Amino acid sequence: MTADVARERGLTIDQAGFDSAMEAQRGRARAASKFGSELRDSVKLSGKTDFLGYDRLNDKGVVTSLIFDGALVDVLRPGQEGQVVLDHTPFYAESGGQIGDAGVLVGAAARFTVRDTQKIGASFAHLGVLDAGELRVGDVVEAQVDSERRTAIALNHSATHLLHAALRKVLGLHVEQKVPWLPRIACASIFHTLKRCRSRNCGASRTW
Numbered sequence: 001m002t003a004d005v006a007r008e009r010g011l012t013i014d015q016a017g018f019d020s021a022m023e024a025q026r027g028r029a030r031a032a033s034k035f036g037s038e039l040r041d042s043v044k045l046s047g048k049t050d051f052l053g054y055d056r057l058n059d060k061g062v063v064t065s066l067i068f069d070g071a072l073v074d075v076l077r078p079g080q081e082g083q084v085v086l087d088h089t090p091f092y093a094e095s096g097g098q099i100g101d102a103g104v105l106v107g108a109a110a111r112f113t114v115r116d117t118q119k120i121g122a123s124f125a126h127l128g129v130l131d132a133g134e135l136r137v138g139d140v141v142e143a144q145v146d147s148e149r150r151t152a153i154a155l156n157h158s159a160t161h162l163l164h165a166a167l168r169k170v171l172g173l174h175v176e177q178k179v180p181w182l183p184r185i186a187c188a189s190i191f192h193t194l195k196r197c198r199s200r201n202c203g204a205s206r207t208w
Contacts, residue, residue, distance in 0.1 A: 043070065047087075049124040053092050060141070061141060061143050062141075065123070066136070066137055068080055076136075077130065080129070083127050091145055092117060094116070103144050103149075105142070107141045109132075113131055
């Protein structure tokens with residue numbers, strides 16, 4: 001559809017560049033999915049993390065579990081990459097096509113950079129690296145979500161569903177959303193259709 005719009009305006013698109021970027025994005029999505037799956041398979045947690053992120057982006061929580069190199073540990077040390085599980089958190093864990101939150105966990109003498117948040121059973125694992133200090137089970141930390149990133153992801157997620165609804169209304173119910181994983185900036189959504197989009201319908205979908 002982008003190519004059709006470009007042609008109508010006398011423009012060209014870098015198809016090779018687009019294909020290369022899209023394949024790289026698919027690779028990142030597959031890697032993230034594989035990592036999350038491996039994490040869930042390697043560690044079993046019996047506890048539950050209460051999610052408080054609908055009405056706040058900062059909150060204190062208690063460290064209930066620490067994971068390093070695929071195993072439960074009592075302490076994380078500087079430079080170690082691992083996962084921190086809290087009793088409650090404002091961090092959204094990847095679900096429903098929306099990627100997990102990033103941010104920081106700050107303790108009395110520790111700082112953990114959160115790169116992603118994934119579910120392990122009913123628990124939320126904050127994935128990242130310990131930048132400074134030591135982090136132990138039982139420590140209290142201040143969980144701080146990257147609010148700018150959260151907002152961008154939420155907007156992209158909503159835009160994806162709105163676009164999908166518009167295409168299904170104009171082109172038909174055969175249009176399917178195929179890529180739910182959403183990166184930070186772009187609204188990464190690919191739609192599969194069983195028939196070519198006619199020029200008249202493409203115009204209607206742009207003005208819906």
